[in-house]
Amino acid sequence: xxxxxxxxxxxxxxxxxxxxxxxxxxxxxxxxxxxxxxxxxxxxxxxxxxxxxxxxxxxxxxxxxxxxxxxxxxxxxxxxxxxxxxxxxxxxxxxxxxxxxxxxxxxxxxxxxxxxxxxxxxxxxxxxxxxxxxxxxxxxxxxxxxxxxxxxxxxxxx
Numbered sequence: 828x829x830x831x832x833x834x835x836x837x838x839x840x841x842x843x844x845x846x847x848x849x850x851x852x853x854x855x856x857x858x859x860x861x862x863x864x865x866x867x868x869x870x871x872x873x874x875x876x877x878x879x880x881x882x883x884x885x886x887x888x889x890x891x892x893x894x895x896x897x898x899x900x901x902x903x904x905x906x907x908x909x910x911x912x913x914x915x916x917x918x919x920x921x922x923x924x925x926x927x928x929x930x931x932x933x934x935x936x937x938x939x940x941x942x943x944x945x946x947x948x949x950x951x952x953x954x955x956x957x958x959x960x961x962x963x964x965x966x967x968x969x970x971x972x973x974x975x976x977x978x979x980x981x982x983x984x985x
Contacts, residue, residue: 871930879932881962881969883908883940887920888976893954894947895920895975900929901941907931925972935964942973942980949977956980 885898895917900908908929912920920926943957958980962971972983 874932878966878968879934881929881931881933881964881971882927883929883971883973885910885920885926885928885973885975886924887917888974888981889923891921891976892949893977896945896947898928898973898975899943900973901939901943902929902931902933903938904941920975928973933964933969935966938962938964940971940982942982944975944980946977958982 881902883900883902887895895912897909897911899906910926910928916926938961940960940962941957942960943955945953945955948954954977956975956979960982962969962982962984970984974981974983
């Protein structure tokens with residue numbers, strides 16, 4: 828009888844120890860995820876200082892029903908971003924979502940931004956739009972929104 832109670836006591840301790848280890852592992856995972864997020868923020872601040880940072884965002888004009896296939900961005904003649912869209916991403920954009928497609932460093936002054944878009948109209952016809960914009964980068968971070976519509980591309984910047 829003494830042997831059976833000792834064996835049962837041993838099982839209870841090991842279950843409690845396992846539960847305690849599981850909790851410690853979860854705490855460590857949460858700590859690691861928090862540290863990783865902080866490192867990503869620090870890396871972004873180092874790589875893209877606010878004085879030279881420019882971010883380009885993509886949105887779809889409210890009410891548009893075309894199917895967006897891809898967006899390509901060139902800055903000063905250099906390809907900086909290209910994205911192929913999934914149905915889930917397109918749905919998010921059509922419901923008011925905004926995608927950050929590019930973040931980089933540029934000097935203050937005027938720059939050429941070339942945007943190319945491919946997709947399908949509501950009727951199923953292929954379409955391709957391409958626009959060249961001049962953007963002016965001031966001191967401080969720059970933000971550019973590329974608003975897409977079947978009729979064309981518009982740009983909002985600050």
